[in-house]
Amino acid sequence: MAKRILIIDDSAVFRKVLNLNLKNAGYEVGEASDGVDGLKKLIEGNFDLVVCDVNMPNMDGLTFVSKVRSHEKVRYIPIVMLTTESKEEKKQKGLEAGAKAWLVKPFSPEQLLNAISKLLP
Amino acid sequence: MNKRPERPVYIYSRKEENLKQLGSFFQQIKIPSTTSVSLEPLEQIYSIYIFCFESFLEFQEYKKIFPFSQTTSVLVHLVPLNSTWYENLADIVLTNNQDLHILKLAVELAYLRELEHKTKSHNHSKFLIQKKSIYSLTTSLSQGSGLGTSVTLIDMIDMQKKDCGKYYEINKEIIELLIKNNEHSRNLLEGLQNMVELLENSISLEKIFISKFLDKIPSFIERITSYFPKKNIELILQKEEVEGYLEINEEKIQLVIEELLLNAYKYSIVNSKIEFYLTSHEENFILKVRNQVHPEFYGGVPPELEKLVREPFVRIYPPGDEHFPLVKFGLGLGLTAIDYIVNQHNGFFSIRDEVVSGEKDNENFVVAEIILPIVE
Numbered sequence: 001m002a003k004r005i006l007i008i009d010d011s012a013v014f015r016k017v018l019n020l021n022l023k024n025a026g027y028e029v030g031e032a033s034d035g036v037d038g039l040k041k042l043i044e045g046n047f048d049l050v051v052c053d054v055n056m057p058n059m060d061g062l063t064f065v066s067k068v069r070s071h072e073k074v075r076y077i078p079i080v081m082l083t084t085e086s087k088e089e090k091k092q093k094g095l096e097a098g099a100k101a102w103l104v105k106p107f108s109p110e111q112l113l114n115a116i117s118k119l120l121p
Numbered sequence: 122m123n124k125r126p127e128r129p130v131y132i133y134s135r136k137e138e139n140l141k142q143l144g145s146f147f148q149q150i151k152i153p154s155t156t157s158v159s160l161e162p163l164e165q166i167y168s169i170y171i172f173c174f175e176s177f178l179e180f181q182e183y184k185k186i187f188p189f190s191q192t193t194s195v196l197v198h199l200v201p202l203n204s205t206w207y208e209n210l211a212d213i214v215l216t217n218n219q220d221l222h223i224l225k226l227a228v229e230l231a232y233l234r235e236l237e238h239k240t241k242s243h244n245h246s247k248f249l250i251q252k253k254s255i256y257s258l259t260t261s262l263s264q265g266s267g268l269g270t271s272v273t274l275i276d277m278i279d280m281q282k283k284d285c286g287k288y289y290e291i292n293k294e295i296i297e298l299l300i301k302n303n304e305h306s307r308n309l310l311e312g313l314q315n316m317v318e319l320l321e322n323s324i325s326l327e328k329i330f331i332s333k334f335l336d337k338i339p340s341f342i343e344r345i346t347s348y349f350p351k352k353n354i355e356l357i358l359q360k361e362e363v364e365g366y367l368e369i370n371e372e373k374i375q376l377v378i379e380e381l382l383l384n385a386y387k388y389s390i391v392n393s394k395i396e397f398y399l400t401s402h403e404e405n406f407i408l409k410v411r412n413q414v415h416p417e418f419y420g421g422v423p424p425e426l427e428k429l430v431r432e433p434f435v436r437i438y439p440p441g442d443e444h445f446p447l448v449k450f451g452l453g454l455g456l457t458a459i460d461y462i463v464n465q466h467n468g469f470f471s472i473r474d475e476v477v478s479g480e481k482d483n484e485n486f487v488v489a490e491i492i493l494p495i496v497e
Binding site: 009010011012013014016017020021024035053055056057058059060063084085086087104105106107108109110 | 256259263265266270272273274276277280281292294295298301305390415417419420438441442
């Protein structure tokens with residue numbers, strides 16, 4: 001059975017690119033446009049991993065990670081941050097909050113798929 | 122040996138406090154002084170002229186018209202009046218028998234130190250602006266759609282292409298996305314081109330009666346406000362009847378108004394209001410746009426970024442893709458364009474946060490304000 005990945009990003013075009021990339025690699029994909037939408041879909045859905053942006057309206061990616069980590073149902077789901085934020089300080093915050101990987105846009109499909117396959121063996 | 126000055130020292134400052142401090146200092150070292158809160162009239166009867174200007178620029182401007190530049194008088198910039206300056210001056214003067222020559226040297230030394238300090242802090246802020254601009258530009262180019270996404274899509278093509286001899290077989294969906302994304306990339310480059318054109322062409326100003334200008338506002342804002350229902354945003358437009366004229370370039374001021382409203386729309390929370398006030402205060406005409414932003418995640422202009430955000434490419438938050446058909450100056454150039462145009466109109470542009478205590482929680486707003494001079 002295919003693993004399910006939730007993409008959270010406020011850019012519709014970027015979600016499509018990511019979606020296509022993951023589908024072609026054999027994953028089932030769900031989409032959300034910000035942290036609030038993402039948290040709702042993650043709790044309601046049955047996802048194995050999340051790929052999440054940092055700067056988004058309504059709820060940013062770092063807050064999303066903290067909320068997931070404190071939610072009993074979804075706390076152990078691995079989260080990969082995929083963002084334009086390349087500052088080490090922000091990366092550290094993300095990893096401390098509970099993100100499992102931090103990739104910087106523009107992403108290389110190979111790099112993303114490698115990071116995901118390590119977390120979803 | 123040099124003698125103590127017979128002629129008094131002239132001290133100018135708009136602040137009484139500065140005058141008191143400096144007057145008392147010269148009294149201590151037994152040098153007569155005259156203090157003044159205004160620059161006029163200035164007679165050539167003083168040994169040293171000390172000016173405490175609010176800014177270094179003001180000092181430099183005054184230096185150009187200082188009437189006694191050919192005399193032995195010393196024109197000194199003395200802001201800020203801090204303890205270090207006094208310590209240096211007092212130390213040198215007191216240990217050198219309050220000699221005029223030494224005093225002049227001390228004053229000149231203090232001026233040079235001040236100049237050095239200004240240069241260093243200017244360089245420091247220049248580097249900060251450069252750093253923030255480059256960081257923001259990197260973010261803008263890598264963001265959701267645009268050039269960064271093209272890079273990823275081309276990587277995907279490279280990974281998935283099938284070699285069919287003379288041709289490659291490529292996933293149709295990737296090509297469609299590449300074409301769609303290309304619109305965003307083109308928009309970014311067009312934004313740069315628009316900015317170049319703005320900078321290269323002179324802006325001619327024409328007099329317009331303010332009431333006539335106010336009548337044109339609905340047509341100026343039509344394009345942007347037609348998008349407001351998408352976020353369920355209501356526009357509150359308030360116009361005050363003002364006498365007099367504005368000297369403006371209508372087309373460019375329309376651009377400024379569109380950019381102000383677009384900026385407000387991009388970062389407004391859904392189901393909120395954007396307020397647009399057109400009022401006057403004394404000899405100035407004021408355009409003010411106020412929009413509500415999320416208190417934590419998106420929108421808002423922290424005080425330390427109020428000036429920086431007007432610099433080219435500087436962005437606090439990456440904008441969403443959905444606004445791109447409206448954007449004329451992509452890549453973080455919108456507020457730079459506003460600032461430039463307003464300056465060409467001898468006006469002033471500012472943008473800042475405003476926090477209002479609500480019934481339950483504080484509400485966060487961003488206020489953008491443009492001040493244009495009213496002419497006769």
